[in-house]
Amino acid sequence: MTATKGSDNRVVLPRWRAWRDSRNSGELEPLRSQPERSRSLLSDSTSEAEISQRLADFKAWNGTYEAADVVNAAIVLGLEDYPGVHEAAKTLRGSSLPAVSELAERILSHDSSKSDDILHELESRANLDAVQSRDEDGTRVAWLRSIVQSEPRNSLRWADLALAHTVLGNKRPAARAIRVAVSLADGNRFILRAAARFHVHEGDFDAAHSILTANMDNLVADPWLMAAEIAIADMSGQRIRYTSHGRQLLAGDFPPRHISELASALATLELKAGRIKRARKLFEQALEDPTENSLAQAEWSMERGINVLPPTHLHAPQDFEAETRHSLRLEKFRDAAIQARLWQEDQPFALEPATHASYIASTLAEDYKLAIIACEKGLIANPGDPILLNNLAFSQANAGLIEAAKRNIGSIVMADDAKKLLIRTATSGLIAFRQNDPHLGRELYQESIIGWTRQENGNVGAAMAAIFWAREEIRARSQHVIPALKLVDSLCDKIPPGSDVDILRHRLIDDSEHQI
Amino acid sequence: MEGALPQTWPNAAELLTGSTLDGGWKVVELLPRRPGATGGNFSVGYRVEHPDGRQGFCKALDYASALSRPNTPEALHLATEEYIFERDLHRKCEERRMSRILTALDDGQTFVPNCPIGQVDYIIFELAQYDVRRALDVEADLEATLRLRALHNVAAGLRQLHQAHIAHQDVKPSNVLILRNGLGERSSKLGDLGRATDAGRPALHDVYAIAGDRQYAPPEQLYGAVPVEFGPRRLACDIYQLGGLTTFMFTGATMNSLLSAELHPSHSWLAWSGTYSEVLPYVRDAFGRILEKIRASIGSAVAGDVTDLIRHLCEPEPTCRGYAVSKIGGGNPYALQKVVSRFDLLARRASKGSLVSV
Numbered sequence: 001m002t003a004t005k006g007s008d009n010r011v012v013l014p015r016w017r018a019w020r021d022s023r024n025s026g027e028l029e030p031l032r033s034q035p036e037r038s039r040s041l042l043s044d045s046t047s048e049a050e051i052s053q054r055l056a057d058f059k060a061w062n063g064t065y066e067a068a069d070v071v072n073a074a075i076v077l078g079l080e081d082y083p084g085v086h087e088a089a090k091t092l093r094g095s096s097l098p099a100v101s102e103l104a105e106r107i108l109s110h111d112s113s114k115s116d117d118i119l120h121e122l123e124s125r126a127n128l129d130a131v132q133s134r135d136e137d138g139t140r141v142a143w144l145r146s147i148v149q150s151e152p153r154n155s156l157r158w159a160d161l162a163l164a165h166t167v168l169g170n171k172r173p174a175a176r177a178i179r180v181a182v183s184l185a186d187g188n189r190f191i192l193r194a195a196a197r198f199h200v201h202e203g204d205f206d207a208a209h210s211i212l213t214a215n216m217d218n219l220v221a222d223p224w225l226m227a228a229e230i231a232i233a234d235m236s237g238q239r240i241r242y243t244s245h246g247r248q249l250l251a252g253d254f255p256p257r258h259i260s261e262l263a264s265a266l267a268t269l270e271l272k273a274g275r276i277k278r279a280r281k282l283f284e285q286a287l288e289d290p291t292e293n294s295l296a297q298a299e300w301s302m303e304r305g306i307n308v309l310p311p312t313h314l315h316a317p318q319d320f321e322a323e324t325r326h327s328l329r330l331e332k333f334r335d336a337a338i339q340a341r342l343w344q345e346d347q348p349f350a351l352e353p354a355t356h357a358s359y360i361a362s363t364l365a366e367d368y369k370l371a372i373i374a375c376e377k378g379l380i381a382n383p384g385d386p387i388l389l390n391n392l393a394f395s396q397a398n399a400g401l402i403e404a405a406k407r408n409i410g411s412i413v414m415a416d417d418a419k420k421l422l423i424r425t426a427t428s429g430l431i432a433f434r435q436n437d438p439h440l441g442r443e444l445y446q447e448s449i450i451g452w453t454r455q456e457n458g459n460v461g462a463a464m465a466a467i468f469w470a471r472e473e474i475r476a477r478s479q480h481v482i483p484a485l486k487l488v489d490s491l492c493d494k495i496p497p498g499s500d501v502d503i504l505r506h507r508l509i510d511d512s513e514h515q516i
Numbered sequence: 517m518e519g520a521l522p523q524t525w526p527n528a529a530e531l532l533t534g535s536t537l538d539g540g541w542k543v544v545e546l547l548p549r550r551p552g553a554t555g556g557n558f559s560v561g562y563r564v565e566h567p568d569g570r571q572g573f574c575k576a577l578d579y580a581s582a583l584s585r586p587n588t589p590e591a592l593h594l595a596t597e598e599y600i601f602e603r604d605l606h607r608k609c610e611e612r613r614m615s616r617i618l619t620a621l622d623d624g625q626t627f628v629p630n631c632p633i634g635q636v637d638y639i640i641f642e643l644a645q646y647d648v649r650r651a652l653d654v655e656a657d658l659e660a661t662l663r664l665r666a667l668h669n670v671a672a673g674l675r676q677l678h679q680a681h682i683a684h685q686d687v688k689p690s691n692v693l694i695l696r697n698g699l700g701e702r703s704s705k706l707g708d709l710g711r712a713t714d715a716g717r718p719a720l721h722d723v724y725a726i727a728g729d730r731q732y733a734p735p736e737q738l739y740g741a742v743p744v745e746f747g748p749r750r751l752a753c754d755i756y757q758l759g760g761l762t763t764f765m766f767t768g769a770t771m772n773s774l775l776s777a778e779l780h781p782s783h784s785w786l787a788w789s790g791t792y793s794e795v796l797p798y799v800r801d802a803f804g805r806i807l808e809k810i811r812a813s814i815g816s817a818v819a820g821d822v823t824d825l826i827r828h829l830c831e832p833e834p835t836c837r838g839y840a841v842s843k844i845g846g847g848n849p850y851a852l853q854k855v856v857s858r859f860d861l862l863a864r865r866a867s868k869g870s871l872v873s874v
Contacts, residue, residue, distance in 0.1 A: 030791070065650070069731075071773070076773050097813070
């Protein structure tokens, strides 16, 4: 058959990134302002008195350490441009004190960016043309382990270690690391959401729920935690208990970014309940200052015909999933495939970006190399996943890697999921065609198509299988082209225009006109 | 509001040059006022000499300065309280023979005629050669020995204060003073108790969230969190400042400037509007990265040991600050004994083969 992206029942699950890659979301920011008392401590005239005193000492002695004292004070007090500070900073250029020389250079270059941001670039991974090797991921694990060994109370790095293990599919070490992170978290929102996401990845919705509800005071006061709780309950089919608390939080005096995902989560509930007007209103609230997750949710709702996005294209940092969905809507499949790979790099442990990237790349963009990479990457964290193995085999067969395709399609283990079985059967048909056994291929495709027609809502699967069967008949220049195309026509009768199946059907018609 | 005294009236505190104080101290010269200072800055400084050859620094209380401030009664109250508090604190230090705290040699009152307010109260301290910044500039050849011995002395001075239930609150390079005796031998002491807190006696500055210099203040204070108990609020503050001083003496940077540079701008104390416990994970992570930078920056044989000391002294969480071994057995969790011993050991190692005694 074809690759598949699986179910697309999207909820606003918390994203899970290395903590330093999470700063753009607003998730690490405080919800409320402290009393102004603490701020004024650093902005009153005493700060100027402190820097003046040091400048006087520097002028009196003109020594390295007096200059260092000025530079340090200027940075701590936020007075980098105070008269005389640059003069002191210049004294430290080329001194034998590298740490303070670096600070002086920062003042002189007016560099407001932090070394932090530079490191951030090093930590992010966006090499789309290669699967991150296990060695590299293993190196990251070793690096993080060395950090938590020397800084055992560093909860953020314990969470990062859990993520690194999860990316590698190391379930037990990941579970241990996330447990330590939570025990040190002291209610830290980022860690609680990361832990909840970990448990969702593991399929343990109860554990995810427990993490978020362990401190009810925190939960009902924090829209980020509430958004995660509602999304996870929605995904797992549990009763949504805190909708009213969520609505109260939306009515609170929070900056729009803080309530964006909560509004999206509630909008999704309304959408599923068919209350479109309410959903649209909540999405509008979510999009006032959206996270990329909320943007993706809005794009997802657009796919369902709910027009919630404004005419101007909204952006948010790391909005790869939203861009994927947006490009798909515009039928820019190459862009969509690349964005989906970026989404996968951003969430390398997650199944959804892997399945989407491999599906879009192989089926719509016909970039089989990219699809193979997406599958291989996804299979590291999700070993044995039948959808990814199918998509890998499909892509490999199309890329001429028949033996690898046979190996992967043969390694799929599935219990009694009829639809996945039908997908595998169709892909086996493709492999048979590509190894010059059209008779077997034809049989397998037909078996899959018949199977789909017996499934509830199986028309899309049946049409898809028929399209790819017809494609293979055209490619084989066989006498079965016409019956296959007729079958496609009949199965596509009720397929909505603009859908993936419709697009593939038109491609097929084009191909057939060229080849016949 | 205008001050009570016209500026043209003579200021007794500035007219002591040439006079002889009780105890035979001759006032030699008026020292220039330093712009800004922690505290009310209600004092003028003189170099003084004793007939027996000793030299001293005289800190004279400047009532006129207090009277020229807005809200005169409050300023006068503050000046007087600061003076009395510091004088009594030094007397307490003398009684307990705190060898690593700058000695107050004398105190008293003198009278300058023809001034609206002629009384001048003063304290005479040992005269320091310079502070540790200057020592590091001019005596760089001593390198680790000078630094470690000075730090040992500061740690010992803090320990002496803490044993008397006094917290210094303003440990910084300019308050670490290098002295020379008549034989030319160097020593270093901790000076300026102007911002100290005595657990047994309240002071006006006790209410300040940051009693001393912001540059060396512990992060919880910079973020506006003020622990209530004496230990985490005062003793842990001193310990952090000792770590900040250590960082400065080995890298030229302070822990707070390194933190400021390493933290994401939104997590800096200049921007953060949440609580300290909320920002603590980010501070802790930055702290971990800074320690690696410090280790690399020191780059000498003592780098590992010094970095480890800084790790314990500058621990971001005040209740965990100091040496874990001090927290075992229900003793004082902020005891400095191990810190003093480690600095002493490191100083001895660094100076082996050298006769230099700092």
